Amino acid sequence: MFEWGPLLQPDLVLGDSILGLTPDIIRQHQLSGLILDVDETLVPFRQSDPMADVKQWADRVKASVAIVLVSNNLNQVRIRRIATALDVPYFTAAGKPSRRKLRQAAAILDRPPHQIGMVGDRLFTDVLAGNRIGMFTILVDPMVDPLAANPKKCVRNFEIWLSARLGVTLKALS
Ligand SMILES: [Mg+2]
Secondary structure, three states, X not given: OOOOHHHXXXXXXXXXXXXXXXXXXXXXXXXXXXXXXXXXXXXXXXXXXXXXXXXXXXXXXXXXXXXXXXXXXXXXXXXHHHHHHHOOOEEOOOOOOOOHHHHHHHHHHOOOHHHEEEEEOOHHHHXXXXXXXXXXXXXXXXXXXXXXXXXXXXXXXXXXXXXXXXXXXXXXXX
């Protein structure tokens, strides 16, 4: 029987939003490029402007590694606006867990997959896609708007429940 567990297992469970991904952690894992999911990894759903702390985070991290955004979102205008604010290249409509746009992003980063951190808030899209091409996968806590209803929360919780049944360990290393 095909084993899903290993493909869904993040290499690192951050136990924090992306703001907790420090240059030190990136260095410890010998990563030289990052591919970032957008929705709920960098910005809450429906927001088109990264918060000031996310911009500061990106500036700090970009001093040591290159960043590319890869989003499943179809709204090119919104994702471009976020990428422009952070001054990084981007791909939309990625269809993760498809590997296609991750490969294109890796080509921009010009690094082998194991030196690239694939960072996202979802197991069945971000982590699965990254693991499928041998990237170092990092699961972050979702960046949510505390004032908005969050339709994806149930899906994410279901994914976490199902992954645990498949043998995935999601205990944060801290
Ligand atoms: Mg996401």
